[in-house]
Amino acid sequence: MTDSLKKERSNQKGAEQTTGASGALSLHSAAKSNWKDWLGLIPFFLFIFAFMVIPAGSLLVGAFQNRDGSFTLINFSHLLKPNIISSYLITIRLSATTALLGGLIGFLLAYAITIGGLPEGVRSFVSTFSGVASNFAGVPLAFAFISTLGRVGLVTVILKTVFGIDLYESGFNLYSFWGLALTYIYFQIPLMVLIIQPALDGMKKEWREASENMGASTFQYWFHIGIPVLLPSLLAALILLFGNAFGAYATAFSLTGGLINIVPILIGAQIRGDVLHDPNLGYAMALGMVLIMAITILAYSWLQKISSRWVK
Amino acid sequence: MGFIELHGVSKSFGKNTVVRNLFLSVEKGEFVSFLGGSGCGKTTTLRMIAGFEIPSSGKILVDGKDVSNVPPAKRNLGMVFQNYALFPNMTVRKNIGFGLKIAGVSAHEIEKRVDEMLALIHMEEFANRYPHQLSGGQQQRVALARAIAVRPKALLLDEPLSALDAKxxxxxxxDIRAIQQKLGITTIYVTHDQEEAMSISDRIAVMRNGKIEQIGTPFEIYNRPATSYVASFIGTLNLLEATVVDANNGIVSIGSMKLKTASSLDRMQDKPVKLTVRPEALSFANPADPVTADTNVLSGTIETIKFLGSTVRYVMKFGDTFMYMDRFNNPQLELPKKGDPVSVIFSKEACRILPADEESANSLKGTEEEL
Structure with missing residues (x-):
């Protein structure tokens, strides 16, 4: 057995050498690529430059300017005003709440259509629907919710007249934090389904069977294997859902107008300029959003590093 | 009474019956292989023993206890899967110790037992690696160690080597056989590779259409196949359609050729049968050798020669019948050419008669289309 192991190790060494050789070959191929190969990327880089680099640059510069264009830090001191702090807190709370709830429900739905073993037809339907619903946001989504769960919405009226349940009397309000959260969850759930489905598909049935074979219960399987294996994907999905809600503007504005002061609405108000008009403060607030997302992504990277030490 | 027993076990998925009324008894410490082609029911049978499938009917006994409806977690049977199924988020050490941890064994005892297992598979220095940092062979060793670390009552292996390269x-x-013998653990091994099954098993159960065609030692299965399917599934075979012309003296005819057999052909006079003879039982006739009454001699021509490394396979034509003959390779061998006349001899004991109405697996049936 020792001999065979030695042979296997020597084979491994051989395999490494082979990999090295093929690596050298691919480098050689890369070196041979000429300028024509880069042509296809030009539209992409132009797009990025025009709609990301320039706006981000002007936002960065504008955040440090006053209305006359002189350098100032006053915009950042204004960020500490109670209404702006509260706006950030509401936005973070809304994004975290909808990411967690949408993530949880989306995970369960994705689990049902993958590992749960529902018929293939159900899986196809849910996947297709998720693709559409995850992009259904903004004014149409707000209108859909108003016409179903608004004060005179279809569902509200049916519940009241047929079942005697008055949603608004019982404390529900579509134009409140939880109403907005419910609307966000509509697109957060399908987005979670789309993101986590491939990860769930990658869970091998044999892991479950092997753990069962060694005496593990369902809980023990998920605690020791299922969740740890999925954790990097779950974290990535949650951060994406958080970002998705954090930057949403049209849905919230169409649904609540200015009733709930989330940061994107406040920025819109500063830049569009009706009553509040201070574009530079708007830029600073946007920079604040970038900072929060950066911190979130850093925290995510750290967690990802810990949770995925075993990943190739 | 066997250590693992199957009593009339059947399994159906909807209208599709994949295992039919199976009876089997495996002795303690025995190494039994289920051998068969795809869809013969070997893996389903193993999964029923492991508890991942519930039999549609029949009973499975392990160590005298009926475990037919006992969940896999309560059976204490170690299983090794085809694709290793190592937990990717755990190191080799943690993978091997997982079952012990679940069983509530103390951390100190787990360390000790895992070290023993690592020594057994000679992978001490790989203890802290993750599965993706190991080769396929190393991963399967770890899977084997993980399965036996919990000291299971029996070891079940589901085509554990099929994802690995030949060497x-x-x-x-x-290694698997050596570990099995060292531990004396009762083992059931599923494979479609007849050479693999022959080389490591105490007994082989050849399966087909959800049934055991024959169970016996590798020697019995190879030399005394019970059916033409078994005969043709194991090794290479000349399988010729014949007619009994002299039942009393064991003589059959194939076209114009008459062949002597040592088989009992009672009440088979003039009936069609299948005559089987292994290619290695044939040899070129030497004019100096005496031809006895027990020897068959055939004269024909060389059709093709196939070089198989350690052996050379001659395909020869005798009238309308084609036959294989295998000879050991050696550098001095003078190979004949296509069309060269040849005479071959084989003893009547090398001929085995089987019923004519059975399907067979891969074999040379003596017709030109087969070539």
Whole structure:
């Protein structure tokens, strides 16, 4: 057995050498690529430059300017005003709440259509629907919710007249934090389904069977294997859902107008300029959003590093 | 009474019956292989023993207890899967110790037992690696160690080597057999590779259409196949359609050729049968050798020669019948050419008669289309 192991190790060494050789070959191929190969990327880089680099640059510069264009830090001191702090807190709370709830429900739905073993037809339907619903946001989504769960919405009226349940009397309000959260969850759930489905598909049935074979219960399987294996994907999905809600503007504005002061609405108000008009403060607030997302992504990277030490 | 027993076990998925009324008894410490082609029911049978499938009917006994409806977690049977199924988020050490941890064994005892297992598979220095940092052969060793670390009542292996390349497969199968013998653990091994099954098993159960065609030692299965399917599934075979012309003296005819057999052909006079003879039982006739009454001699021509490394396979034509003959290769061998006349001899004991109405697996049936 020792001999065979030695042979296997020597084979491994051989395999490494082979990999090295093929690596050298691919480098050689890369070196041979000429300028024509880069042509296809030009539209992409132009797009990025025009709609990301320039706006981000002007936002960065504008955040440090006053209305006359002189350098100032006053915009950042204004960020500490109670209404702006509260706006950030509401936005973070809304994004975290909808990411967690949408993530949880989306995970369960994705689990049902993958590992749960529902018929293939159900899986196809849910996947297709998720693709559409995850992009259904903004004014149409707000209108859909108003016409179903608004004060005179279809569902509200049916519940009241047929079942005697008055949603608004019982404390529900579509134009409140939880109403907005419910609307966000509509697109957060399908987005979670789309993101986590491939990860769930990658869970091998044999892991479950092997753990069962060694005496593990369902809980023990998920605690020791299922969740740890999925954790990097779950974290990535949650951060994406958080970002998705954090930057949403049209849905919230169409649904609540200015009733709930989330940061994107406040920025819109500063830049569009009706009553509040201070574009530079708007830029600073946007920079604040970038900072929060950066911190979130850093925290995510750290967690990802810990949770995925075993990943190739 | 066997250590593992199957009593009339059947399994159906909807209208599709994949295992039919199976009876089997495996002795303690025995190494039994289920051998058969795809869809013969071998893996389903193993999964029923492991508890991942519930039999549609019949009983499974392990160590005298009926475990037919006992969940896999309560059976204490170690299982090794085809694709290793190592937990990717755990190191080799943690993978091997997982079952012990679940069983509530103390951390100190787990360390000790895992070290023993690592020594057994000679992978001490790989203890802190993750599965993706190991080769396929190493991963399967770890899977084997993980399965036996909990000291299961029996070990079940589901085509554990089929994902590995040929050389590692041969080495690892020897390792599996060595570990099995060292621990004396009762083992059931599923494979579609007849050479693998022959080389490591105490007994082989050849399966087909959800049934055991024949169970016996590798020697019995190869030399005394019970059916033409078994005969043709194991090794290479000349399988010829014949007619009994002299039942009393064991003589059959194939076209114009008459062949002597040592089989009992009672009440088979003039009936069609299948005559089987292994290619290695044939040899070129030497004019100096005496031809006895027990020897068959055939004269024909060389059709093709296939070089198989350690052996050379001659395909020869005798009238309308084609036959294989295998000879050991050696550098001095003078190979005849296509069309050269040849005479071959084989003893009547090398001929085995089987019923004519059975399907067979891969074999040379003596017709030109087969070539």
């Amino acid at each position: 590692i497969r041969v080495r690892l199968r020897d």
